[in-house]
């Protein structure tokens with residue numbers, strides 16, 4: 001997974017094959033399986049969808065997003081079982097820093113399978129101050145995360161600069177820096193110039209405020225020389 005910057009398409013299980021075909025046409029690199037948004041959490045069902053993604057030769061970030069950070073309530077033991085079931089077919093497992101009862105175990109599952117772990121932190125209301133953001137990064141790294149992601153609601157231009165600057169200060173780590181909302185849109189492209197390694201897009205249904213539609217995002221990345 002050393003081909004950074006990467007473009008990631010979050011998906012649920014609706015119209016999956018159609019989205020995968022379009023993603024391939026656009027040159028999208030990876031799919032984020034938002035398993036928390038699937039109609040069925042059964043291991044066989046989830047694996048069947050993951051295998052479909054692999055048939056299209058797309059990378060997989062697997063996550064079962066917690067209710068607290070934009071997903072739905074699924075008991076921790078069930079979430080762990082899902083992560084264990086998909087770890088072998090996935091490239092990256094994404095678990096929240098705030099999912100304290102299982103995040104270390106998910107990181108361990110990833111490592112045992114020779115995959116990458118991504119520890120994420122979302123705030124859908126605000127962009128915290130610099131010290132808090134740095135503490136999120138430091139805690140995630142101390143847990144053993146290979147990649148640290150923070151996604152904050154942007155309410156001002158100062159929020160945008162704070163997200164990008166803190167990313168730039170942490171270039172020695174693999175960081176994903178995202179500003180959510182209309183004002184944060186710029187971070188989904190400019191973030192790459194500040195060391196961010198992934199950006200998320202959408203086809204049809206957006207999974208978060210301020211995402212840039214896939215065709216437009218790929219055009220913008222090409223315009224700024226981030227994509228050939």
Ligand SMILES: O=C1C[C@@](O)(C(=O)O)C[C@@H](O)[C@@H]1O
Pocket residue numbers: 010032034063120122149151178180200201207208209211
């Ligand atoms: O953490 C992120 C980023 C995201 O919230 C976004 O703002 O694009 C979309 C989520 O699906 C993903 O897990």
